[in-house]
Amino acid sequence: MAKASLPQGTRDFDATTIKKRRYIMHTIEQVFEQYGFAPLETPAMENLQTLMGKYGDEGDKLIFKVLNNGLERPEKHAAARTDFEQILTGKNVASLTERALRYDLTIPFARYVAMNHGKLNFPFKRYQMQPVWRADRPQRGRYREFYQCDADVVGSNSLLNEVELTCIYATVFEKLGIPVEIRINNRKLLAALATACGGEQWFTPITVAIDKLDKIGIEKVCEELATKNMSAQQLALITKYLAIEGTAEEKMAALQNLLGQEALAVEALQELTYVIQSTQQLGITNVQIDPTLARGLNYYTGIIFEIKATTVQMGSIGGGGRYNDLTSMFGVPNTPGVGISFGVDRIYDVIEELSLFPQTIAQATQVLFFNTGETELPTIMQTAFALRTQGIRCEIYHETAKWDKQFKYAERNGIPLVAIMGSQEIENKTCVIKQLANGTQETVTLTQLPNYLVGLA
């Protein structure tokens, strides 16, 4: 017998955990629907071709691949052996692996839009809440299987979308009680910085390096860029850019001052100003401009978002941004979109750490009926059955046992009420209801019972 175990980085979820996670997901789902997003689900597996090359070189390595079935068939052996050599050089070969587990929800969504663009009404707004898989090494706040909740709108260039998605972020985290900072930036600003440094070939090195600013500090960022042959003059510009601080208005002014001669920068600043001002007018105060925000996924082209919990040490718990033309990779051009994502499992960890889950979540059964004996059991079953039709969740203890045990069962399972019907009560058509929390108990007639219990709940 092999010892029971789980694949690395995966977890089982017990009842309490699932209920807590549902609470998070329901909260998100409600807000999504308030803004007119409709649900979508896609398969756990995609064609490997759909996913490869969409997340950068690092991303490709983290995609879980599925080995093809049927490789043991003799007529495939020769081809499989040759193709395996390709695998060893880091290539992917369709004859050995042609499917992979989804890595995020955005690319499958783009694939869906490309496949169905003829019958969708644009702008098309969908939300999706499903697990994704990444072959990362697990650590704090990092899992190999985790849930994402995404909302995307495609077929619209309007900044109204960015504003509303920001509102969704603000509303969800307010409902969950998590203090967060909504950081926004604009990829066009980074593109302008690259141009000011001499050309767009600097875009990727710059974004990669400055994304690490808060971790490694400004000197190391400059060191890293210097190794890419960046001149002292260029580094001076980067340093000035990274040193920008202050209120949103002050940052805007400084950025305008530094990059105002670049057309892209002007555009970027206008967009950021619009989002900041609009959300401020709606009473949302936790949006921050962060010029150093870059984000790793390379398909973003405009405004980008990242959510940081301010009172807990944790990686970002949400992120997103605008992409010009994600569907063109699937042969359908001119479909701009913008989307956001919630990292449910990290949000869970944050709420747990801050002890913000409502007490009532864990409570399932409201009433435990004591099993007082074989002769009493039929009446007890009838009573419980009737209560259930009235929407009251009840259980009957599975066997006649000492009350001691039955009490402990109720306690351990967080059942707040115990119902006792012995021969005496049955004869009088009554029932004793005891509240475990404070020990008080009352005798209630069976006709009053449903109302009595609703009153306690």
Added chain:
RNA sequence: GAGAUCAUAGCUCAGCUGGUUAGAGCGUCGGUUUGUGGCACCGAAGGUCGUGGGUUCGAGCCCCAUUGUUCUCCCCA
């Protein structure tokens, strides 16, 4: 992919420079107590010391390998 760390009862952990039969608390089960839980007391069950090798008269402890945990780098939700 690189590095560090840990792995002993269901859980949390002790276990000395390598030396008899590996301990505690909590939990579980039984009892004091068959119509009222939480408390107390008494008793019991429960361990291939992650796995596989090696060194040694002797290994939970030392060495090597391996698997998993937690964490850091990388990157991300």
